[in-house]
Amino acid sequence: MTGTQEGFWRYVHELYARMxxxxxxxxxxxxxxxxxxxxxxxxKALQVxxxxxxxxxxxxxxxxxxHESDVRRVRIYRAAEDDNMPLGFRVGEIELD
Numbered sequence: 001m002t003g004t005q006e007g008f009w010r011y012v013h014e015l016y017a018r019m020x021x022x023x024x025x026x027x028x029x030x031x032x033x034x035x036x037x038x039x040x041x042x043x044k045a046l047q048v049x050x051x052x053x054x055x056x057x058x059x060x061x062x063x064x065x066x067h068e069s070d071v072r073r074v075r076i077y078r079a080a081e082d083d084n085m086p087l088g089f090r091v092g093e094i095e096l097d
Contacts, residue, residue: 005068006048006091013091016076027078031089034073035066045090 012031020029033055034040041064043055053071055064 005051009046009048009053009091012074012076013089016089019076019078023078026081028081029089030077030079032075032077033071034075035070036072037070038072043089045092047091047093 016029016031023029030042032040032042041055041057043057043064045056047054048068051068053066053068055066056062057064
């Protein structure tokens with residue numbers, strides 16, 4: 001399952017990259033994850049670790065760990081650059097500064 005899940009998130013990243021590259025001026029792409037309890041967050045980076053997702057979120061370094069079965073929905077959309085949304089999304093090892 002882990003390999004499949006990692007492949008899924010890599011495909012989400014590919015879709016994000018395509019949407020970001022075709023965004024009009026003043027817009028950028030955002031990945032939003034909704035959990036089974038209806039909370040949402042916008043990860044800047046995501047690492048698959050067994051059945052868990054380790055996510056870097058927020059402007060300051062904040063790490064959120066959730067179980068993959070807690071993901072209800074993944075949304076990729078375009079937002080105005082002046083909206084307070086994180087820029088960038090990648091799948092791979094979390095790099096803490």
